[in-house]
Amino acid sequence: MTQKYAFTTVFSESGEVLRDGDRVRRILTEEEVAVVKAAAFEDGQASETARAAQAQADAVRAVASQMQLIFARLHDESETLRAEAAELALAAAGKIAGAALERxxxxxxxxxxxxxxxxxxxxxxxxxxxxxxxxxxxxxxxxxxxxxxxxxxxxxxxxxxxxxxxxxxxxxxxxxxxxxxxxxxxxxxxxxxxxxxxxxxxxxxxxxxxxxxxxxxxxxx
CATH class of the missing domain: 3.30.2320 (hypothetical protein PF0899 fold)
Structure with missing residues (x-):
């Protein structure tokens, strides 16, 4: 004959309540609590490290992009200055040579x-x-x-x-x-x-x- 399970209060050897009727209370040992805390801490650290690495990567990409723009600007300005210097030197040489030839x-x-x-x-x-x-x-x-x-x-x-x-x-x-x-x-x-x-x-x-x-x-x- 099948006997119905009685949802009664269950005590541990130390006298603490493990189950009280329909409510079940699980008791974790100190070792289990320490393991859970350590795992949660590691997960948190890994998440922070990942976020920091992503932030650093984004910063590096932003700096690299800005440097490319700066280098392109400097190259254009350098070419302009080089052309202006060459034109100025040519004009000066022409005047000097012209004056010498006239003389x-x-x-x-x-x-x-x-x-x-x-x-x-x-x-x-x-x-x-x-x-x-x-x-x-x-x-x-x-x-x-x-x-x-x-x-x-x-x-x-x-x-x-x-x-x-x-x-x-x-x-x-x-x-x-x-x-x-x-x-x-x-x-x-x-x-x-x-x-x-x-x-x-x-x-x-x-x-x-x-x-x-x-x-x-x-x-x-």
Whole structure:
């Protein structure tokens, strides 16, 4: 015969109530309580560590993003400053060179003529076109230059409207050579522009010039 379970009060050996009718009270030992506390503490620590790590990671990402923006800004400003410095240097060099050539225009033309006479000793004639104000001084100067270079051909000097300063044009039977301050300046500007377009790592060393412009262009006849 099945006996119904009686929900009566149950006592422990020490006399404490373990179950009182329909209510059940569980008693934990001190060791069990310590284990539960330790587990809860570890869970809490792990959660705090995870939150701290996440916060640090977010902070690092934010700093990295800001640094990228700063570096990009600095790169743009550096390129702008580099271009402005190059333009300023080019303008200053042009003014200095222009002033020097104006002061020594006749000597500059004579130097170019001397170079050509040394290479054209077999030519019967060399024509030198220059600024009108240089015609008279160059007639005397080029006579001495021809003698020094061993050039036995005839040398004619003609002042030409439109040529200024040390601008000149030398002609002989099979060719000609011209020197123009504007053309040299244009070539320098082009070289500086190409230099600025290069990446910094591809540019020549700081003690090297971005390029050198020749003093004249030779056109074959």
């Amino acid at each position: 020594h225009a006749a000597d500059t033309v004579a130097a170019l003529a001397a170079e050509m006479m040394s290479e054209l000793r077999g030519e019967p004639r060399l024509s030198v076109h220059c600024a009108p104000e240089l015609e008279a001084p160059l007639v005397e100067l080029l006579g001495e230059v021809a003698s020094q270079c061993g050039f036995e051909g005839g040398v004619t000097v003609r002042g030409e409207t439109g040529l200024t300063g040390a601008d000149c044009r030398l002609e002989w039977r099979r060719g000609s050579v011209a020197r123009s301050g504007e053309e040299i300046e244009a070539r320098l500007t082009e070289l500086v522009g190409k230099w600025l377009e290069q990446e910094p790592d591809d540019r020549p060393a700081r003690n090297s010039a971005p390029g050198e412009a020749g003093a004249a262009d030779t056109h074959a006849a």
